[in-house]
Amino acid sequence: MSKRTPQAGESAELKEETRELKPKERIQAVGERMFAEEGFEAVSVRALTSAAQVNVASLHYHFGSKEGLLEAIFAARAKPIAEARLAMLRECRAGPDRPPLLNQLLEAFLRPALTFGEDDRFGGSVFARLRARLAVAPQEFSRRVLGSAFDESSRAFIDSLTRALPDLPRRELEWRFHFLLGTMVYSMADGGRIQSITDGACDPSDGEETLRHLLPFLVAGFRADIPEPGSGS
Amino acid sequence: MSKRTPQAGESAELKEETRELKPKERIQAVGERMFAEEGFEAVSVRALTSAAQVNVASLHYHFGSKEGLLEAIFAARAKPIAEARLAMLRECRAGPDRPPLLNQLLEAFLRPALTFGEDDRFGGSVFARLRARLAVAPQEFSRRVLGSAFDESSRAFIDSLTRALPDLPRRELEWRFHFLLGTMVYSMADGGRIQSITDGACDPSDGEETLRHLLPFLVAGFRADIPEPGSGS
């Protein structure tokens, strides 16, 4: 319930990294950060443009609407991530292990998402939070944006995983891929639950550290024995 | 017990399960469903009270505010789930296996969350979606509500898991518990990603089915080899 009220001394509010950008890029950078930190629906166009030190009309001029801005932010970030994924996947396939090891495939899928832009001062892990929120959002709009950005690379990885785990039925592999997405998205969302439970000892916002703990966990999970067939599948 | 005769067409809007409830309970039931399906911030008090066929003032009379309604919904659902968890935990401890098997502990933790009220016509899996959304919400308010409801039972389970996995360092166990939460929350959120990728073959909204696939996956994950120590821990 914290609505910011930007008043005098506003330029102090501008983050260093956005100060030298042109208005359009500034709106995009500030929007990414605010949407990630407060949630898309909780951020008003007024608050956003005020923080970016542009007038309200500027947002509509450059992006058409608030939703248009979100799509632009997403388009700019998702493509590099999906490309990095597929590049790492190609490296796996070109490597000495045929088919690529499970561990290599999982890392190729997860590393771009979890560490993208962590050394990028323009907000890599910021985008991770935004993306995670969208991943569980109910609005059809959010799902469309997310699906069109990542469904393709997800399918490619499921196919590769099939070859790395030839004895695992595809249906089971899909379930496990779903669980993988859960661990990834939940870590990216940085909801603060595990910090609260462990008094800050675990920090999922550190992508490298998360990967280090997550990969062995997932490798073992993907290699688990197949459960008894049930009525539902 | 309706004192007034429903007008033609009017009662058709009300879902069957809410028709015989008193206004206060009706607001709560409709609120739970709408918050879960559309998101807390996307539902207006007007739309909610209109769907529940009460006047706007009624919501504020009974719950004080929109946030008050959410807290009431949460209080009503979270307590039974946390209690079911602890009851199943006690059963584990009283069982023949000492300490309880990993599989038993994980099921005791997950089953109440994933299947609670699935045969309950008043919306058990509805609440699961609501809860999952809150779990990744950025607002401090959401985190407070969720933490006060579930942090205690989470800590109790971490302690029990420690005894079931005596060779696993506590820090590592906490990370794996975090990943467990991720798989649980992501399944409950029912974001539709895996349905989209697999053309509907996997259905995480089926709690029993999810459990059947999830438990072996998590058991293996918790038993994975410990990763190399890194600089960060």
Add this chain to the structure above:
DNA sequence: GTCTATAGCTGGATAGAC
């Protein structure tokens, strides 16, 4: 306890001068 009416704002979006 239930309702109507409305207060008091804030929301996204735009018109039109410059």
Add this chain to the structure above:
DNA sequence: GTCTATCCAGCTATAGAC
């Protein structure tokens, strides 16, 4: 392309009759 002024639909919450 940038800005101010403005539209008006929408919001939460409340006052006050019944």
